[in-house]
Amino acid sequence: MSYSKQDLVALQQFYANQLLNNTVPFWFPRSFDKEHGGYLLMRDADGSLIDDDKAVWIQGRATWLLSTLYNTVEQKAEWLEGAKLGYNFLNQYCFDTDGQMFFHVTRDGKPIRKRRYFFSETFYVIAAAAYAKASGDASAAAAARMVFGECIAYASGEKKLAPKFTNTRPSKGIGVPMIMMNTAQQLRETIGDERCDEWISKWIDEIETFFVKDDIRCVMEQVAPDGSIIDHIDGRTLNPGHAIEGAWFILHEARHRNNDPHLIALGCKMLDYMWERGWDTKYGGILYYRDVYNKPVQEYWHDMKFWWPHNEAIIATLLAYLMTGNEKYAHWHQQVHEYAYKHFPDATNGEWYGYLHRDGTIAQTAKGNLFKGPFHLPRQEWYCNQILKDYIK
16 A cells, blocks of 8 residues: 555644644643642543652653644743743752662652663753753753763763673663664754764664664564673563664654665664564554564563554654655554554543553553653654655645
8 A cells, every 4th residue: 555645644634633632632731740840640541640759751751742842833831831840850859969860759859769771861861952942041951962971971881870680691782772862863953962973873883783683584672792692581572662663763864864775774674574573463553572582471561562662663664654655664554553543542531541451452541650651652643743744845
């Protein structure tokens, strides 16, 4: 199948309508915490609070979203004021005395937990950069660039975080080059930073060299330091939705570089490999975990359908189709779009449920928790709207 111009216009209007009249209104303004700052995002299906704690990385993601909507959709005062709530909360409460950020804090900002990775920091970077562009706050731009430098130091090994594992079986994950690539892309597109292009190229090279396995048509999550497969349960575990997210980050970079043919081929190859491994041919949707050799997976939720892999697959398949014209990607996009918008949305209250059983029935009703909030779904609808508008022009 292929999409006609009329089809693409209809898709663009659908994503814009879902974003602005369904997804964003579920979260805002109800989630603005006018008393303590930041956002109250742990919500049940009807929007009622199930917890008033705050996940730091989702505070950053929500700040990014509101700033980005202000920068690219409409300069609504509510969005800019809301973004300021998040940005100020992050600065006031979410950094430890050692400069590292917390992962989980109370409503009024008391620390509960730190993680042994620096993803809170990466989301701070994109939040501060987008807020700097929206507000014109030079100190926010300086903060974004400073924390980006810290993230580079962690990612490159120049600065060490406390290890989670011993060094008995050393490994490295695709998550670090992926999240750093996208962080640099967001920084470059909002306030700019001269380090971005060089580091993006390094992180793409790392992904291609160590994690993309052409011989077995796979993108690994974890590998040994030399790129070899670690033949143990953790080393064999694949996350198709995560690798598909990495594929569209690379396609996005190809688009930035005047449709770089090598990057288009790499991004499409990653999408192809992980669609083959992740798409559930029995029930539809993206399976959460698979084993590289089709052995049993340790995690009991391996065959569940989580919301965010479907957001990433909707973006990746649409971007691949728009950039290549390959009808296979139009077909895949239609499949994942129709599955996702049939099974995840809450027709009564708006937004999406986060967690489905393999057969598509709802596993639980939470719309927000320490891991789900206003990011993957609104980012998907915003990004698809943007690229379709550009393409249609």
